[in-house]
Amino acid sequence: MTRAPSPIVVTCRRQEFVNENGHNVWKVVEETKKLPPAETAVLLCDVWDLHWCRGANERLAKLLPRMNEVVKAARKKGALIVHAPSGTVGFYKDSAARKRVLDAPRVAPPENLPHDDPPLPVDASDQGCDTPPDPVRATWSRQHPAVEIDDNKDAISDSGEELYSLYRQRGIKNVLIMGVHTNMCVIGRPFGIKQMVRWGFNVALFRDLTDTMYNPGKSPYVSHDEGTRLVVEFIEKFWCPSISSGDLVK
Numbered sequence: 001m002t003r004a005p006s007p008i009v010v011t012c013r014r015q016e017f018v019n020e021n022g023h024n025v026w027k028v029v030e031e032t033k034k035l036p037p038a039e040t041a042v043l044l045c046d047v048w049d050l051h052w053c054r055g056a057n058e059r060l061a062k063l064l065p066r067m068n069e070v071v072k073a074a075r076k077k078g079a080l081i082v083h084a085p086s087g088t089v090g091f092y093k094d095s096a097a098r099k100r101v102l103d104a105p106r107v108a109p110p111e112n113l114p115h116d117d118p119p120l121p122v123d124a125s126d127q128g129c130d131t132p133p134d135p136v137r138a139t140w141s142r143q144h145p146a147v148e149i150d151d152n153k154d155a156i157s158d159s160g161e162e163l164y165s166l167y168r169q170r171g172i173k174n175v176l177i178m179g180v181h182t183n184m185c186v187i188g189r190p191f192g193i194k195q196m197v198r199w200g201f202n203v204a205l206f207r208d209l210t211d212t213m214y215n216p217g218k219s220p221y222v223s224h225d226e227g228t229r230l231v232v233e234f235i236e237k238f239w240c241p242s243i244s245s246g247d248l249v250k
Contacts, residue, residue, distance in 0.1 A: 011031070084189070
């Protein structure tokens with residue numbers, strides 16, 4: 001008898017608004033979940049080879065080795081790895097990983113589930129770069145090569161509808177997301193947190209494998225790291241739980 005693959009065990013952290021002893025507070029709640037690998041996708045959002053903002057490049061460089069470790073561990077466990085470098089999938093047009101998505105039978109997504117959409121806690125109206133005067137421009141051409149793509153197993157797409165079809169074909173129920181930037185692409189792309197939650201997937205954010213576009217010179221006038229922490233907490237409160245890379249790689 002073939003043994004079922006070991007589950008991916010994660011500790012999901014979310015926050016609940018409760019009244020304790022007569023005071024309204026946000027309470028951190030943690031829950032251990034066992035995710036069947038065959039029902040789980042790990043998605044890398046916009047982990048581009050080059051960003052126009054120097055500060056964004058510097059912070060991503062620190063995350064890349066750990067991202068690759070987690071991707072390899074999740075793939076080994078049997079999870080589907082999805083590479084979603086927006087606007088650059090043409091680079092992979094001849095790859096099996098890209099064709100794997102295109103070959104999935106098309107399934108129309110359902111109507112969006114209703115969901116509150118409160119404003120983000122940081123102001124990125126200046127595009128959020130903390131290393132001026134870096135001008136906004138298209139600099140990326142592919143996913144960063146520091147994260148390996150297994151052409152025999154992985155998938156490549158920047159389309160929410162394509163990925164919905166692939167997920168349905170594969171029986172994917174859980175989507176674990178890492179990448180950049182938390183307050184823009186990670187939460188807002190058509191394959192990102194908001195859309196996946198509205199389509200009914202169980203979503204979680206790798207809180208230590210993400211970064212914001214936030215300039216400390218804008219509201220709420222905190223450090224860049226604190227701005228990222230505030231956005232992660234916002235997601236935990238209103239959209240989905242977060243997990244740690246340590247759940248997959250010790």
